[in-house]
Amino acid sequence: MKRIILSIAAISLLIVSCKNSQVSKQESSQKSVVKSNIANEQLMNKVQKDALKYFWDYAEPNSMLGRERYHEDNIYPDNDKHVVTTGGSGFGLATILVGVERGFIPRKDAVKRLTTMMDFLAKADRHKGAWSHWINGETGKTVPFGKKDNGGDLVETAFLTTGIIQVREYFKNGNAEEKALAKKCDELWKGIQWNWYTKGGEKVLYWHWSPEYQWEMNFPLQGYNECLITYILAASSPTYSIDAETYYKGWTRNGTYISDKEKYGLPMYVKHNGAEEYGGPLFWTQYSYIGLDPTNLSDKLINNYFDLNKNQVLIDYKYCVENPKGWKGYGPNYWGLTAGYSRNKDGSVGYDAHFPQNDHGVITPTAALSSFPYTPKESMDFLRFIYTQKPEFIGSAGPYDATSINYNNWTTPRYLAIDQGTIAPMIENYRTGFLWKLFMNAPEIQQGLKKLSFKSEKYNIK
Template sequence: MFKFFTGIALSSAVLLSCGSAATADTASVTQKLTDEQLMDKVQRETLKFFWDFAEPNSLMGRERYHEDFYPKNDANVVTTGGSGFGLMTIIVGVERGFIPRKEAVKRLTHIADFLAKADRHHGAWPHWLDGETGKTVSFGKKDNGGDIVETAFLVEGIITVREYFKNGNAEEKALAKKMDDLWQGVEWNWYTKGGEKVLYWHWSPVNGWEMNHKLQGYDETLVTYILAASSPTYPIDAETFYQGWTRNGTYSTDREKYGLPLYVKHNGAEEYGGPLFWSQYSYLGLDPTGLSDRLVKNYFDLNRNHALIQYNYSLENPKNFKGYGSNYWGFTASYTRNPDGTVGYRAHNPKEDNGVITPTAALSSFPYTPKESMNVLRFLYEEKPHFIGSAGPYDATSVHFDDWFTPRYLAIDQGTIAPMIENYRTGLIWKLFMNAPEIKAGLKKLDFKSTKYEF
């Protein structure tokens, strides 16, 4: 039975009990599930991270949740980008009847009110916020101000919520208005550092531009430029996109792997492409189907090939890790197994392969590789039920290391699973985001074309 504990932080004891029950139930039930039922199951379970286990004051997504322990000094740290994915996950939950629409509106309104009062730095939220106070929590020594990329991931969710509820009842329209006000308050053009033709990731009221990190392709940050160009209040121009993001048009490549074109130069990972979150974070809302610009002829092909290259790498398995194959593949940033057996963090990809498979990598690739992703989903639930916990598949697993797993979750990993599976099933989140009037105008300004949408 799927039970929600609205606004309540559960104890580790309760969570472990839920996890054990879920594992026992999984072994006996999932053998009988159809593909549709299995997708329902994982969408419903990953929703729990953002509904049952939300930070109790802000009701936003925690940065992480550990079933084995939860550090007291981390318990109220919420993530802005991961919460954006959580907003889209909640919409999926409403649409599929997992949670009552009225309760979702109440929850989302509370989140909007929290964000309106929380710290912002020229309209951008920081990477982390204190869920009790709304104050900035430093992500790093100099990363204690606005984070325009995490803000973009949050705004993907904000716009999706607005579009979903904007024609609803009075309470829903009020929620949509709150979300619209939040989106319009982001000063995207400030993050060009005085008008340079490129966006910068960070600005701090203490350290200014010292982080000095330009957003240049190709990686996960494309949607930041799309939103910045689409802003009705603080927009950037098309030249900033083509000079900054595409590196003056030099980020294209003719390189292939396993006979699959990469199309663009993945930053620091040109042979195989980067971790799979690069084909997911921007594309929860941005529909790559039939989407093109001056340099990329089909964004869907780019993302599909990225996933298939990793799939083929797992079939080749050049390092001979046990378990790799057609039903166990996918590399992305997540928790990892350190050489001494402890838990660490790693941006897994074929060039950074240490025998750890991250379930969200394949599961959030459903739109691109439905058959190959379903193989992984079924394998996890039917053959490795111990890899499943209280909020769906655990963050990191390894068949090679004696079925090692860490009973922990990260918002940015759990948060992509339900929306991307829904985009495969119905296109819901894509339709909401792509049909927003400002997004259409911004894509047209950047000379994007689509075979699905009119700009």
Template sequence: MKKFALTGISALVIISCTTTSSTTQNFTQNTTVKSNISDEQLMDKVQKDALKYFWDYAEPNSMLGRERYHEDNIYPDNDKHVITTGGSGFGLATILVGVERGFVPRKDAIKRLNKMMDFLAKADRHKGVWSHWINGETGETVPFGKKDNGGDLVETAFLTSGILMVREYFKNGNAEEKALAKKCDELWKGVQWNWYTKGGEKVLYWHWSPDYQWEMNFPLQGYNECLITYILAASSPTYSIDAETYYKGWTRNGTYLSDKTKYGLPMYVKHNGAEEYGGPLFWSHYSYIGLDPTNLSDKLIKNYFDLNKNQVLIDYKYCVENPKQWKGYGENYWGLTASYTRNKDGRVGYNAHFPQNDHGIITPTAALSSFPYTPKESMDFLKFMYTQKPEFMGSAGLYDATSIHYDNWTTPRYLAIDQGTIAPMIENYRTGFLWKLFMNAPEIQQGLKKLSFKSEKYNIK
């Protein structure tokens, strides 16, 4: 499923991806955990549950992350072998968390990661950029849309972020681990970021197709989930962009700044198409799996952590205020982001939920992946869901979308892009593990300096 970097509210309403009926049947007969479970044990459990998606339910040939996993075994267009590029990047980060915490054996992870990198090396690439969807059996591009049949720079950025973290984790290991790191390095260096400036324009473009060229015409301009794309493009040792492209393109010559507040909280930037409350919460997650926002600044933003924290808190306060009076919304049940949804006719669709596009659907990844910003509020949500809502649980943890309002509606399905941010962001809250890997990569340090980013934590001045 695509998480669009949108320019208007109308574009944020994603069309339905399936037409099957919703269900509350629990296929794994999960039960609630004991209410006296410790916070640490509970975080372990939710991280292990999220890991299952990428470890147990991976696409069997490539071993990368499937676009979706449905316990009801109902799939659109027989897409069981469709892998998602961005979600696979989050999956790489999730597997690293699993290794670091001892959830999966290191040797097994290395074997699997090697297979993934070998597959990616042979898969279709478009000027070094992978497509949004790839056939996990053949490595061929699976069109996301008629003209979206080529390179997807944003999805590639999410994938590349994971590849870099794998490289950093294993680069000083034994011979096998160093060989894996070398494969990662070669994949990273093959991405032609600067091609996606459409001949040198001072902005990056999302798509390029060998058949339709630049007809998708989607410039990456803030603010949304795409910051990491510019960071990686500036950091590339082979195909980099300059600082002018970042400030003219991403920041819109600085015009993306905002002096608006909500619930007394400064918003700092204009969220594309969602300027009143801010956009879906994945905007505070995707770029920050590896990019540590803690006291991170550039020429325009004084502290990216505050920017993200305030977006999450505004979403939280909106749900607590609950102006539409949805049953269940409150301090223990909150979080709006893109996910599966319940359409008006009761069937399953897909929508980018946020306060201005609120349909009574709470998506667990929203609160769970916000742990670094709102640890208390996220823990309250986690405890409530795991101890009191077994009907929302499946084999890989909480299902993708839920609604107490609609008689405890859920759908027994998972999406890679939603599952994939949970374990990494919780780990960043617990130890900063992935942040340290990514931020200490030599090229990332140089790229951030090129763009005038500063972080005392990582000696970036």
């Protein structure tokens, strides 16, 4: 499901019609009761291992990439089981690496699986090197996300590319099979024409380009939202790079995206597109930071990206604790607003971008769980509560995508790749920094960050 695009003026809502599942329902007996005295480390292991199932057990069977969605309730869009999602698959690559590193899956099996995925991506439709948002996992053909959204999606491609680079870095010094995998990853990364997406040299990147509709989608990437990593990768490309001026004129809006506003006494630092009072959905603190380590990371305008993200999460947390709308259940153990499945007024399942200014009483578990690096105590409180006190919110691949205590413990037994895919990586970045180290130490990323005047003592970027 495409992330909700938050413009300065408005929020576009995408309602998902779900029917006719081809996936067999998982029996409720598969749900395990977690004892309340489980240790924190065991609990983090469990949720990471559970989230891995989405990409390991429920992958699209031909491409082995991440399905757009997986439903346990047999309500499924027509022919959807073969639709794979580009960005969510990037998060899936990172999740699989966590699985290898933690011993959840055999290394040799992962190499075989990842090789299949890279071979598929090499043959799939590409649009000036970029992949489309959705791809048919059987044929490799573009699946239109919308009538004019039938070409390259640079942001989804960026999320996928982060995972591809992490896979390359993890296996590049391995055995012959692993080195061959790393070489495939390198070739895919170098084939993306990032600078094409400046629409003929404009000092800004554009989200979409279609061979049929060209630039008619007309969505420039301007901050602040989830798209920062797109500029980092575009500046880092050894083949089709953008310059620093494109970053500062385009992404930072000539520096005008800086904000001096506070909420709950916490500086916001930037103007969140369409959500300037409280900040946007929490996926803005996660998607770009699967690989980009915000710890003491700075550029010409932001002194510390970690503080920016931490404050956004804390504002969301404090809002949920304050609970101005009086939703039942909201509090220190049950919080977190982000985009995902939602509950429509008639009780049916929809899709919405939840954040304080668009709060409908629905808590999306990935919001708190993928915020571990910023709010470890608050995220652990949520993790412990949902696993030990709310087993009805847990399915075969971890917490379901949407929950609500307010609506009589309503949930939807469904998963989305982009939500389930950030859980294991961000928890691992909190635990060991594993994925951050892979990405930040990649030679091209180091050069790209330097080009954009980023600094990080941790990675010797000056």
